[in-house]
Amino acid sequence: MKALVLYYSRTGVTEKMARTIAQSLQEEGISVDLFNVTQFPLETLPSYDLIVVGSPTYYGTMAAEVKKFLDESVRFHGDLEGRIGGAFASSANPAGGNETTVLSILEALLIHGMVVKGMSEGSHYGPVAIEEFDRRAEEECRTYARELARLTKALRPGKEGQ
């Protein structure tokens, strides 16, 4: 099983979220590649079982750099059917668009035919950091990673041990 964690970051907050999620996935026994989205080699996209994408919030949705990746991912449209997806976001203030940013990423993953999961506690659509990468955000990243790992193991079992 292989996971991809992609992020874009200017202040470093989203990058810290990405690193925490990547580390937690590894602790669950999943092999992880971590990339700044601008440096990701797109042709490897279909090789991942789990794809988690994070972005700062600019004008209520993901950064253009993240959108560019999603637009280009059309090259593999259909190939990601049934894979597992996740999203996370950071923003400058509480009503700052975190939710709509996470949702806009999840919507793109659903259009790819992917499987996503909410959380009944905390930030329901995916981890969000407000202003800084504090303890709450860190805990959400860890919990979310664990849930995505469990989902990936359940849905891509044939991949285990390969």
Next chain:
Amino acid sequence: MKALVLYYSRTGVTEKMARTIAQSLQEEGISVDLFNVTQFPLETLPSYDLIVVGSPTYYGTMAAEVKKFLDESVRFHGDLEGRIGGAFASSANPAGGNETTVLSILEALLIHGMVVKGMSEGSHYGPVAIEEFDRRAEEECRTYARELARLTKALRPGKEGQ
């Protein structure tokens, strides 16, 4: 494995979608309960592995009757973690709010901690009927039901054969 298909309908279009999804789930070997949302015995909600909710589109989102069910479902908040969810909608015209209606239902299911899946072809977030229950809508309902059945079998295997 048990599935619940809930709908609200005035013109009958959403009800036809619900019946088609319910029938397709049964053909996949899943036991299905089908209810108009206003007649659903709420206390049975936690007994379902798969919950699929459909609504006509009124003012860009689900009907109040469907929202009432979701608001009352808070009684079981947390109990649906990891269950599988789906949504479908009908509307009067192409840019008539189908997508935002389906998304608003999916968002509620994600807040419950549920697992949802998109489709890389057709109506990506869930089946939509525009004006009438035509062949395209019927085909989307059948495909979606099959994909949800597969997801449910993969994620709730311990439930099979009980």
Next chain:
Amino acid sequence: MKALVLYYSRTGVTEKMARTIAQSLQEEGISVDLFNVTQFPLETLPSYDLIVVGSPTYYGTMAAEVKKFLDESVRFHGDLEGRIGGAFASSANPAGGNETTVLSILEALLIHGMVVKGMSEGSHYGPVAIEEFDRRAEEECRTYARELARLTKALRPGKEGQ
């Protein structure tokens, strides 16, 4: 010029927001009717120049009681073209769905053909209260009311002095 402020509230937070907005509109010289949405006499809806609607956040969107009002407002569909609209929301936590709730109300108002306005500072789509009606929420309600009052005076000038 006449404004309508509608709200639904269980804990009292959304009601406090509604009262603050109503009071601020009156201070701007606008006549205001304030109603719990469940007690609003629907037939008077077309008599308002400005309609502001607030709701607690339940499962990522407005309460069923508010949606019921919007669904029933279809009776006057078309009559509200060009009127001014606004929305506000409360929720239990920062990533608790405030934004999507405000947006879902604004979307319904746009479907009615109404005019809405964002705010470049604070909660951009409309005032939100997180957990409690604190100073920040109060200030946002006052600012928003003033901006809506200014917009209403500019767009419905023929109504002034009637």
Next chain:
Amino acid sequence: MKALVLYYSRTGVTEKMARTIAQSLQEEGISVDLFNVTQFPLETLPSYDLIVVGSPTYYGTMAAEVKKFLDESVRFHGDLEGRIGGAFASSANPAGGNETTVLSILEALLIHGMVVKGMSEGSHYGPVAIEEFDRRAEEECRTYARELARLTKALRPGKEGQ
């Protein structure tokens, strides 16, 4: 009064929508600048009373090229308060994300503090073209442009005749 119509287009459909909106605004006596978003001189942004932005739909929201413009527009954050905004979109199929694309642009304009207007008939949030620039899409573009022109004249009257 000055209007800006910005678009991104690959197949030409969104460009045709942009040209139609620009022409209709001119017929209403408003001076219009029309730009492919990738060629727009950003420093002129604050000089416009009305800003209308169109995009094809890629993965449920605006193209990265349009998002890049919005991200860079942060340079003028606050300067567009009270200006008038509009959005339009094209997509490949009926449930193809038109609505969510138009809404994602409108949300960005609201975050800028701008004023937007829905339409009680047709595509409620802004004109959408499905597959091609047909008669229906053309008519919607004309109607929308007329309504935005009226709104601009009402809200920026001091600007007339300058």
